[in-house]
Amino acid sequence: MPKKVDHVKQREKIAVATWNVIAKGGMEKATVRNIAREAGVSVGSLRHYFSTQAELLSFAMKLVSERVSQRINEIDFSMPPLDAMKRMIREVLPLEDDTKKEMEVWFAFTQKALSEPELQPLSKEVYLKMRYGFEQVIKTLVKLDLARPNINVELEVDRLYALIDGLAIHGLMHPEYLSNEMIESILDSHLKSLCKQEVL
């Protein structure tokens, strides 16, 4: 049993080293050699835990997605629904150092998945998982009778999801032109625009 725990811990340590390497030097620096050095393990040992670079990258990225899910699950939702939604969406925006780093490595991964078929299943899985989260936001507005009448649920889900990812990428790339305060104002204003006048 301790051996299994060690195995899990070593894999996580290597995943964290992968994030650090990508955050510092971009995806191009995410070679087995660089990641092994950052993790303080030998290349041979790293190959024992992950047989291909794609397997290592997918594991590291899956861990990013699980961390986000875990933080969202830990939110105490005993607050007004719009506040709860904002609280949740903040977890996928680069507003803090840790979410910024997550976005940075996720952005690099997504981009790499475009030309690396082995990474596509995870890229799709996380896209759908995120989309499901935004679907719950819109459907909750409808269920609680907060949404404006005749709202097009499917369209609003894709619109909200695209807006949030666009804000995340702009905020990450150009924080000097898109401040955290503006990101939060846009999020606030967008959610309110989905609600009927009477509830605001």
Add this chain to the structure above:
Amino acid sequence: MPKKVDHVKQREKIAVATWNVIAKGGMEKATVRNIAREAGVSVGSLRHYFSTQAELLSFAMKLVSERVSQRINEIDFSMPPLDAMKRMIREVLPLEDDTKKEMEVWFAFTQKALSEPELQPLSKEVYLKMRYGFEQVIKTLVKLDLARPNINVELEVDRLYALIDGLAIHGLMHPEYLSNEMIESILDSHLKSLCKQEVL
């Protein structure tokens, strides 16, 4: 004089080869060797035109941005304003093969600029140029008295820009989940939501 023309043409040929290499294999494949092979020139000859990889990438990306501007300048704007805006914004969405390829290389470039300081000036320049375009859209709505009252211009510029880039990236990465028809419906619906009821 013909020598200068040749110089310009050779540089453009190499830029197009750069796009092809990135579109096929991602930014990691954009080595001087691979680009020279794709362009059908020697590595020495390529180095004559561009002394560093960053110079070559910046030139290739600047050309993408100029092509987009040129297509927008060629639009015949004698149509209803909302249609003209949609027509313009379509040029920065991956709805056709050529805009799809542009987005793909632009996305790779943007991502690389995160860890490559030499690429940041161009990344910033294009960000601001695009933002200026979206600012014109919102300001035109106000000027023509189409915008809904009390519109927050700065917020709506950043919101529209983030939405369009988010749609572009989602459409590029996951066309199976976000169709061109949905992208166009969202664009249409978003622009209408910025207008006052009476004009729709």
